Amino acid sequence: MKTAVIVFPGSNCDRDMAVALETVTGRAPAMVWHRETELPEGTDFIALPGGFSYGDYLRSGAMAARSPILRAVAEAAERGVPVLGVCNGFQVLTEAQLLPGALMRNAGLNFVCRPVALKVENSQSLFTAAYGAGEEIHIPVAHHDGNYFADAATLDRIEGEGRVAFRYTDGVNGSARAIAGVLNDAGNVLGMMPHPERAIDRAHGGTDGLRLFEAALGVLA
Amino acid sequence: MKVNVYVTLKPGVLDPQGKAIHHALEGLGFGGVADVRAGRFIELDVADGTSDADLDAMCAKLLANTVIENYRIERA
Numbered sequence: 254m255k256t257a258v259i260v261f262p263g264s265n266c267d268r269d270m271a272v273a274l275e276t277v278t279g280r281a282p283a284m285v286w287h288r289e290t291e292l293p294e295g296t297d298f299i300a301l302p303g304g305f306s307y308g309d310y311l312r313s314g315a316m317a318a319r320s321p322i323l324r325a326v327a328e329a330a331e332r333g334v335p336v337l338g339v340c341n342g343f344q345v346l347t348e349a350q351l352l353p354g355a356l357m358r359n360a361g362l363n364f365v366c367r368p369v370a371l372k373v374e375n376s377q378s379l380f381t382a383a384y385g386a387g388e389e390i391h392i393p394v395a396h397h398d399g400n401y402f403a404d405a406a407t408l409d410r411i412e413g414e415g416r417v418a419f420r421y422t423d424g425v426n427g428s429a430r431a432i433a434g435v436l437n438d439a440g441n442v443l444g445m446m447p448h449p450e451r452a453i454d455r456a457h458g459g460t461d462g463l464r465l466f467e468a469a470l471g472v473l474a
Numbered sequence: 475m476k477v478n479v480y481v482t483l484k485p486g487v488l489d490p491q492g493k494a495i496h497h498a499l500e501g502l503g504f505g506g507v508a509d510v511r512a513g514r515f516i517e518l519d520v521a522d523g524t525s526d527a528d529l530d531a532m533c534a535k536l537l538a539n540t541v542i543e544n545y546r547i548e549r550a
Contacts, residue, residue, distance in 0.1 A: 312539055319536060348539065355541040362490050402487060402542055427488070 254470050256282035256298040259326065259342075261317045266303035266340065266450065273450035274300065277466040287320040298335050298470060299326055301342030303395070303448060313356060313398040314344030323349050335379055335469055336442045340396055343434075343444030352435050352444045353411060354403035359396070360427025366395040368458065370422040371433055371447060375415045378436055380443045383464035390461035392447035394425060399446040401428035401435070411435060418443055443469075475522045476550035477529060481538045482513035513543075517550075 256274045260267045267284065274282045282300070283293045292299065307316035317323065323345070330336045330351055338346040346352040359365055368391050373384040384390065403411070408430055411417060419434035426446070434445030449462030483489050489511050496510040516537055520529070529547050538545040 311536070315536065315539070347541070353541075355539055357487075357542060358490050360488065360490050362494055400490075427490070 254278045257296045261287045261306035263306045264304035269450045270302040290321045301338040303340030314348040317345045318348035338444040346444040357400040364397045368393045371419040374417045380469045383468040393451045399426040401432045477518040478548040479516040480546045
């Protein structure tokens with residue numbers, strides 16, 4: 254499994270993501286700088302990490318979504334390569350229109366940084382197949398702009414198509430319909446605000462994030 | 475040529491920052507403010523003869539996120 258982590262100026266969860274990928278695959282990911290125009294040959298999993306790419310200038314994820322490497326990421330996603338965007342990575346994926354909706358300032362205006370309970374809404378996707386349907390898992394969040402918004406028709410559509418991967422079990426940031434993670438139409442792109450890479454070791458306080466990587470990277474225990 | 479771009483949240487999109495500003499105004503004793511919506515103002519200095527279509531594309535592709543925002547272009 255050849256994995257890649259995209260690194261933007263201001264990314265700060267790229268190394269945690271790399272540790273998660275290496276823990277599960279046994280092989281260090283390629284760290285790909287935002288100015289690159291191509292992914293390493295044979296990349297078969299792409300992660301967009303959390304952080305504050307480009308200092309959140311204009312809108313969170315807006316500049317990163319227009320960076321040169323994102324064209325290569327979009328092409329890979331189109332070919333079916335799995336793409337995981339966490340936190341700022343989720344914001345980048347919505348800004349790049351690889352996922353529907355937008356992530357706005359938290360309804361309470363505060364930065365939210367704590368473990369949260371999530372309900373696994375779709376346990377059939379390549380990212381969530383190791384979870385049980387409706388299972389409650391615990392993963393940390395750390396964000397200021399995690400308030401998911403889409404118009405009612407879009408929300409109805411993605412819910413009807415089983416594209417809501419995770420929902421918060423109680424209020425975290427004001428997200429429409431408590432949505433914490435969304436899949437694309439083809440199911441190979443997942444964006445989520447909670448950080449699964451921060452829940453892969455017992456020293457983290459929980460390991461519920463590990464199964465996401467194990468499922469997505471094809472190494473189900 | 476100066477061009478002003480006003481980016482505003484679409485009607486119906488909740489604006490927590492506007493709400494906080496509203497509360498702060500009330501806290502300062504300014505009554506009679508019915509609502510506050512916060513947006514973004516961007517000033518461009520572009521080549522003379524830049525077309526409306528190009529300006530529109532700049533807004534739609536980057537300056538505004540049309541999922542949540544409207545924009546208005548004003549040639550200064």
